[in-house]
Amino acid sequence: MTITxxxxxxxxxxxxxxxxxxxxxxxxxxxxxxxxxxxKIKNDDRHFMMITHHEKFVGKxxxxxxxxxxxxxxxxxxxxxxxxxxxxxxxxxxxxxxxKSFNFKDVFVGGEVIELNGNTWVELxxxxxxxxxxx
Numbered sequence: 001m002t003i004t005x006x007x008x009x010x011x012x013x014x015x016x017x018x019x020x021x022x023x024x025x026x027x028x029x030x031x032x033x034x035x036x037x038x039x040k041i042k043n044d045d046r047h048f049m050m051i052t053h054h055e056k057f058v059g060k061x062x063x064x065x066x067x068x069x070x071x072x073x074x075x076x077x078x079x080x081x082x083x084x085x086x087x088x089x090x091x092x093x094x095x096x097x098x099x100k101s102f103n104f105k106d107v108f109v110g111g112e113v114i115e116l117n118g119n120t121w122v123e124l125x126x127x128x129x130x131x132x133x134x135x
Contacts, residue, residue, distance in 0.1 A: 009130065034084075050120075086102060
């Protein structure tokens with residue numbers, strides 16, 4: 001299964017398989033995002049995933065994936081349900097990154113949204129099988 005197939009299975013097809021980092025599901029408005037395993041922090045005994053990385057896009061604000069991700073972050077900040085697909089980078093220093101592997105069995109449920117060091121982070125509030133996240 002490809003990551004594009006997983007997003008289709010979750011009823012949240014990517015707008016473009018090359019640059020899209022997430023999608024909004026038409027059935028319920030939930031936001032489904034790719035996140036990088038190495039971009040996780042612990043804050044107040046809870047784990048959070050980075051969903052924006054503004055410093056990587058200084059001077060590249062018109063990047064389609066970046067613009068889309070900022071829109072998705074805004075929806076999540078405003079209360080939309082969020083699911084995250086955990087991805088492992090081939091090389092964490094590469095730009096752009098390529099996916100070495102991803103969790104195709106489970107998705108992570110988003111919880112609290114925080115702003116930290118100029119970026120948006122979403123709490124890992126749960127983990128459920130992909131079949132339970134389909135709407």
